[in-house]
Amino acid sequence: MAIWKKSKYRGVRFREHATRKYNRQSDKYYAIWYWNKALKKTVTESIGWMSEGWSDDEANEILTTIKKNIKLGVSPQSVEEMRQMKEAEDRAEAERAKQEELENVTFGEAAEHYLEWSKNNKKSYKADRYRYDKHLGKRFADGPMKSISPFDLEKLKSALKKKRLTPATIGQVLQLIRAVYRKAIEWGLYRGEIPKMSFPKIANRRVAFLSVEQTHQLLNRLKEKSFQLWCQSVLSVYAGLRFSEIAKLEKQDINPESGTVHIRDPKSGYDRHVYTTKPIQQMFDELWAENGKQIGLVFPDMTGKRQNRVSPTFARTVKELGFNKDATDDRQKIVFHTLRHTFGSHLAMAGESLQTIQELMGHRSIETTMRYAHLMPDIKWKAAHNLADIFKRDKVIDLVETKKDKV
Numbered sequence: 001m002a003i004w005k006k007s008k009y010r011g012v013r014f015r016e017h018a019t020r021k022y023n024r025q026s027d028k029y030y031a032i033w034y035w036n037k038a039l040k041k042t043v044t045e046s047i048g049w050m051s052e053g054w055s056d057d058e059a060n061e062i063l064t065t066i067k068k069n070i071k072l073g074v075s076p077q078s079v080e081e082m083r084q085m086k087e088a089e090d091r092a093e094a095e096r097a098k099q100e101e102l103e104n105v106t107f108g109e110a111a112e113h114y115l116e117w118s119k120n121n122k123k124s125y126k127a128d129r130y131r132y133d134k135h136l137g138k139r140f141a142d143g144p145m146k147s148i149s150p151f152d153l154e155k156l157k158s159a160l161k162k163k164r165l166t167p168a169t170i171g172q173v174l175q176l177i178r179a180v181y182r183k184a185i186e187w188g189l190y191r192g193e194i195p196k197m198s199f200p201k202i203a204n205r206r207v208a209f210l211s212v213e214q215t216h217q218l219l220n221r222l223k224e225k226s227f228q229l230w231c232q233s234v235l236s237v238y239a240g241l242r243f244s245e246i247a248k249l250e251k252q253d254i255n256p257e258s259g260t261v262h263i264r265d266p267k268s269g270y271d272r273h274v275y276t277t278k279p280i281q282q283m284f285d286e287l288w289a290e291n292g293k294q295i296g297l298v299f300p301d302m303t304g305k306r307q308n309r310v311s312p313t314f315a316r317t318v319k320e321l322g323f324n325k326d327a328t329d330d331r332q333k334i335v336f337h338t339l340r341h342t343f344g345s346h347l348a349m350a351g352e353s354l355q356t357i358q359e360l361m362g363h364r365s366i367e368t369t370m371r372y373a374h375l376m377p378d379i380k381w382k383a384a385h386n387l388a389d390i391f392k393r394d395k396v397i398d399l400v401e402t403k404k405d406k407v
Contacts, residue, residue, distance in 0.1 A: 002015040002016070002018075002029075003015060004031070007030075007056040007059070007060075008056060009056055009059070009060040009063070011032055011033055011034055011060075011063050011067075012030065012031075012032055012056050012059045012060050012063060013030070013031055013032075013033070014028040014029060014030045014031070014056065015028070015029050016028055016029075017029070017049075020051070022049075022050050022051040023050075027049055027050055027051045028049070028050040029046075029047075029048070029049050029050075030046075030047040030048060030049075030050070030054050030055075030056060030059040031044060031045065031046050031047055031059075032044070032045055032047060032059055032060075032062065032063040032066075032079070033045075034063060034066060034067055034070075036070060036077070037070065038070070038077075043078065045078060045079040045080065046079070047059045047062065047079065062079065062082065065082075066078060066079070066082075104144045104146070105144065105145055105184070105189055105190050106141065106142055106143060106144055106145065107136075107140040107141060107143055107144075107145050107148060107180065108137065108140070108141030108142060109189070110145060110180050110181070110183075110184040110189055110190055111132055111136070111137075111140075111141070111180050113183070113184070113187065113189060114128075114179065114180045114183050114184070115128060115129055115132060117183065127172075128176055131172060131173050131176050132176065135156070135160060135173050136156075136173065136176070136177065139156065140152075140177075145181065145184065145190050145192060146192045146193075148177075148195050149195055150195050150196045150197060150198075152195070153174065153177070153195060153197045154198075156173070156174075157170055157174070157200065160173060167200035167201060170200050171199045171200055174197050174199055175199075177197070178194060178197065181194040181195075182194065208327070208331065208332045208333065208334060208338050208341065209338060209341045209342040209344075209345035209346070210237075210323075210334065210338060210339070210342045212346075214321075214323065215237055215342060217321060218233070218317065218318070218321060218323075219233055219234065219237070221317050221320070221321060222313070222314070222317055225313050225317060226311060226313045227286075227290065228299055228311075229310075229311045229313055229314060230283075231283050231286075231287050231299065232246050232299060232310075233314075233336070233339055234279060234280060234283040235249075235261075235280060235283070236336065236339035236340050236343070237339045237342055237343055238277055238279050238280050238343065239261065239274040239275070239277075239280060239343065239360075240274070240340050240343035240344060240360055240361045240362075241263065241274065241340065242337070242340060243310055243336055243337070245263050245362075246298075246299060247297075247299060247306050247307040247308070248264070248265070248297070248306055249261070249297070249298040249299065250295070250296060250297055250298060251293060251294070251295050251296065251298060252295070253298075254276070254284065254298070256276070256281075258273075259275060259276045259281075260273040260274065260275055260276065261273065261274050261275075261276060261280075263362065270362075272359070272362045274360065310335075310336040314335075314336050315335070318334045318335075340361070343360075343361070344357055344361050344369075344372050345372055345375055347360065347372070348372035348373070348375040348376045349375050349376070349377075351376065351377050354366060354369050354370065354372070354373060354376075357369050357372060
């Protein structure tokens with residue numbers, strides 16, 4: 001059994017380890033004892049080993065502090081309370097250090113984590129990577145996320161505008177910044193505010209569409225130049241398909257029995273079916289006669305893979321026809337996507353409802369479809385006049401006269 005020995009200080013004692021040495025002497029374990037008036041008893045508390053850095057001087061300092069605090073009625077009043085307070089202080093300091101670390105994470109560090117996530121989870125990864133490398137990396141990569149201010153983002157917008165980027169593209173760059181912040185906060189990489197940003201107003205939606213005569217002219221010329229491009233154009237004009245939807249069509253998506261084409265994973269986010277009207281069916285008949293009905297992509301590129309862009313033959317053909325010679329606004333220029341707008345525009349002019357147009361074109365929201373509203377016949381005027389026809393004037397007069405007679 002270890003024997004406790006007195007130190008040079010009253011209230012401090014120690015015992016020696018039976019075998020362990022420290023600094024060429026037996027290792028010592030220190031403890032203190034003192035009278036606690038509130039508890040009305042003598043309290044003994046352990047301090048620690050000399051090999052852990054303790055000495056009788058340090059033990060006496062702790063004892064002196066505890067006795068003074070008991071007399072003054074303040075904390076800490078025991079070694080245990082001291083240790084608890086020290087642990088709480090250490091935790092707070094670690095939290096402060098963690099907070100500082102999170103606040104000082106650079107935008108580049110957070111962006112690389114986001115882009116890695118984007119690569120595995122988003123179809124637009126390549127666009128995200130391009131926008132970061134092209135517009136954001138050199139400007140923000142090395143700066144702490146907390147230091148990027150709304151003013152910095154306004155300067156970015158001005159710089160991108162000077163590069164003649166469209167409002168839509170500038171908006172996409174800002175959306176990428178906001179997405180990096182949101183994911184960094186979600187993943188615990190950053191603990192701070194997302195800088196406020198104002199998005200440019202987008203007024204660059206294409207509004208041009210082809211007349212019936214222009215549509216036939218273009219389709220006839222395209223068929224002379226590129227059979228596959230003609231087939232794709234027929235699908236866009238008569239079914240309103242985007243080029244990306246056409247490019248990923250597979251034979252299994254076409255159902256002759258139901259007269260529909262299944263559009264998988266479209267931009268809107270939900271699958272839909274379009275109808276194989278007579279022009280589309282005739283196009284497919286010619287296509288199958290030309291290429292057969294082998295499985296896989298309907299319109300593969302030269303290597304058998306999915307096409308990622310419209311054939312330049314389309315732009316050359318439009319130029320030959322002179323469709324863009326008087327167009328000074330890019331929104332009025334005829335591009336492949338104009339075929340989809342031609343589909344929607346002629347539906348509107350035929351008096352179809354906005355909801356029908358929305359469903360046929362696969363718009364995510366009715367707001368997108370509203371661009372065609374100005375082309376629709378004045379349905380409200382017609383409805384009001386139809387109602388007036390129901391209440392013929394002579395019948396209303398008869399009704400009034402009948403009431404007067406009764407009076």
